[in-house]
Amino acid sequence: MKTARLLGQRKLGVVLQYSMLLLNTLVGILFTPFVVGSLGAAEYGLYQLVASFAGYLGVLDFGIATTLARYVVKFRTAGQKENEENYLFMSFIQTCCFSMAVILIGAVLYFFLSSIFGGTLNALEMSKAKLLFIILVINTSLSLIDHYFWGIQISQERFVYNTSEKIIKILLRVCLITLLLKQGMDSIAIIAVDLALTVLMLTCDVIYAFKVLHVKLKYYFFDKSLFKETFMFAFFIFLQAMVNQITMNTDKVILGIMTTTTVVAVYAVAMQIFSIYNSLSSAVQSVFLPKSTQFVHSDKNGEQLTDFAIRPARIQFMLLGLALLGFVLIGKDFVLCWMGPTYLDAYYITLIIMIPGTIELTENIIVSIVLAKNKNGFRTSVLACIAVFNVITTIILIKMIGVMGAPIATAISYIIGHVIVMNIYYKKKIGINIGRFAKEVLKGTILALVITLCVSLALLNFIIISGWIGFFIKALIIVTIYGVALALIGLNQKEKGFVKAILKKIIFRK
Numbered sequence: 172m173k174t175a176r177l178l179g180q181r182k183l184g185v186v187l188q189y190s191m192l193l194l195n196t197l198v199g200i201l202f203t204p205f206v207v208g209s210l211g212a213a214e215y216g217l218y219q220l221v222a223s224f225a226g227y228l229g230v231l232d233f234g235i236a237t238t239l240a241r242y243v244v245k246f247r248t249a250g251q252k253e254n255e256e257n258y259l260f261m262s263f264i265q266t267c268c269f270s271m272a273v274i275l276i277g278a279v280l281y282f283f284l285s286s287i288f289g290g291t292l293n294a295l296e297m298s299k300a301k302l303l304f305i306i307l308v309i310n311t312s313l314s315l316i317d318h319y320f321w322g323i324q325i326s327q328e329r330f331v332y333n334t335s336e337k338i339i340k341i342l343l344r345v346c347l348i349t350l351l352l353k354q355g356m357d358s359i360a361i362i363a364v365d366l367a368l369t370v371l372m373l374t375c376d377v378i379y380a381f382k383v384l385h386v387k388l389k390y391y392f393f394d395k396s397l398f399k400e401t402f403m404f405a406f407f408i409f410l411q412a413m414v415n416q417i418t419m420n421t422d423k424v425i426l427g428i429m430t431t432t433t434v435v436a437v438y439a440v441a442m443q444i445f446s447i448y449n450s451l452s453s454a455v456q457s458v459f460l461p462k463s464t465q466f467v468h469s470d471k472n473g474e475q476l477t478d479f480a481i482r483p484a485r486i487q488f489m490l491l492g493l494a495l496l497g498f499v500l501i502g503k504d505f506v507l508c509w510m511g512p513t514y515l516d517a518y519y520i521t522l523i524i525m526i527p528g529t530i531e532l533t534e535n536i537i538v539s540i541v542l543a544k545n546k547n548g549f550r551t552s553v554l555a556c557i558a559v560f561n562v563i564t565t566i567i568l569i570k571m572i573g574v575m576g577a578p579i580a581t582a583i584s585y586i587i588g589h590v591i592v593m594n595i596y597y598k599k600k601i602g603i604n605i606g607r608f609a610k611e612v613l614k615g616t617i618l619a620l621v622i623t624l625c626v627s628l629a630l631l632n633f634i635i636i637s638g639w640i641g642f643f644i645k646a647l648i649i650v651t652i653y654g655v656a657l658a659l660i661g662l663n664q665k666e667k668g669f670v671k672a673i674l675k676k677i678i679f680r681k
Contacts, residue, residue: 216432239322277308473602557588
């Protein structure tokens with residue numbers, strides 16, 4: 172009974188994750204132009220610049236949710252109730268310390284804002300930037316505590332509640348921001364709404380943890396060895412978060428220092444598109460982390476781990492491949508319809524990062540295995556070095572060729588760190604058979620993509636309708652061709668059986 176419930180949670184969790192992804196995509200497409208139009212490019216660029224800078228404080232959560240989920244699952248699998256309660260107490264104290272650290276570091280950084288951005292922001296912009304920063308610091312501090320309760324939900328595989336709450340938050344955010352911007356308010360209103368929603372969701376998560384899940388935090392003893400182990404695990408998660416922060420936001424901060432807020436706005440649009448692309452993969456990874464932990468602690472060998480990784484990786488690649496191919500073919504049309512010709516450079520910026528990023532995103536399930544095995548140290552250390560390389564290269568290339576230097580530097584970093592070095596590590600130290608993994612993931616799927624590309628190029632030339640109507644017609648053609656190609660040569664027998672079972676449930680549902 173419990174196994175069936177957990178399996179249902181995983182399946183429905185994946186469905187809700189992709190529902191949330193679809194909602195985020197729609198919100199991004201429909202809502203961003205409204206926000207940019209209401210604020211103006213300069214104000215929107217200022218908002219993105221300060222949010223990116225303050226975002227560095229978010230890495231101080233040290234991967235609370237991921238770390239807590241891993242160790243709670245570990246203790247539950249071993250039936251160690253006392254250790255679980257003791258760890259939950261110790262972890263909560265750590266979380267509160269991290270939250271206070273955000274406030275303290277944020278207070279110090281506040282006094283350096285003028286020195287950092289004084290060369291590109293005028294007096295009015297600097298005054299607003301400081302107020303935005305204060306609210307963002309408070310929001311980040313409270314968010315860290317909320318991540319603690321996210322970890323509890325994930326450890327008990329309560330994906331339905333966790334994702335449903337996030338969906339509600341997205342809808343509330345859109346409604347409230349729309350209402351406030353229509354009243355003529357500025358970017359401060361956006362940050363204020365985010366803070367209010369964080370407080371609301373944190374309150375709900377506290378009630379859910381103690382009243383529904385009956386979580387118990389109890390101090391039994393100070394487990395020095397566990398503290399050291401979890402700290403090291405969390406530290407490498409922290410470094411990984413810092414790397415992700417550098418990848419997603421440092422370019423905007425550097426551009427904000429070296430160029431203008433208008434340029435930052437264009438780059439922010441590109442990063443928003445890439446963020447949606449990135450979430451296609453992370454939606455599956457977050458659901459598979461608890462299962463990966465259980466699987467790893469069952470002493471599986473390298474070939475078994477490879478088998479475990481192939482199925483979700485194929486699903487990820489099918490989705491990522493379609494998104495990448497679609498963006499290559501009609502991404503320029505999308506940017507023009509969505510944001511207008513002023514933001515056309517966002518197409519090229521996104522594409523430069525998307526192509527090498529696809530390999531890393533397809534392998535996200537392997538990252539879950541690495542985390543479950545508590546062997547994330549080398550990966551994080553390598554990516555931290557690559558992140559530093561990315562920053563240096565970005566500065567050099569921006570001086571040489573302008574804004575396009577930023578995505579090129581990021582793409583080079585992806586290829587060196589994620590594609591070359593990490594695949595060697597996965598093979599040598601984790602035991603993943605990378606050759607067989609790649610072969611099985613690409614089997615059928617890559618041919619389906621090539622066929623879709625060739626047929627689409629031939630057919631799209633006949634579509635002369637412009638605007639959103641033309642875009643959706645082209646998108647429908649691409650998706651249809653890809654769906655047929657997958658059905659004929661892309662899907663293996665198990666995947667075809669899975670699709671048929673779903674279709675039968677939908678068609679014959681009473």
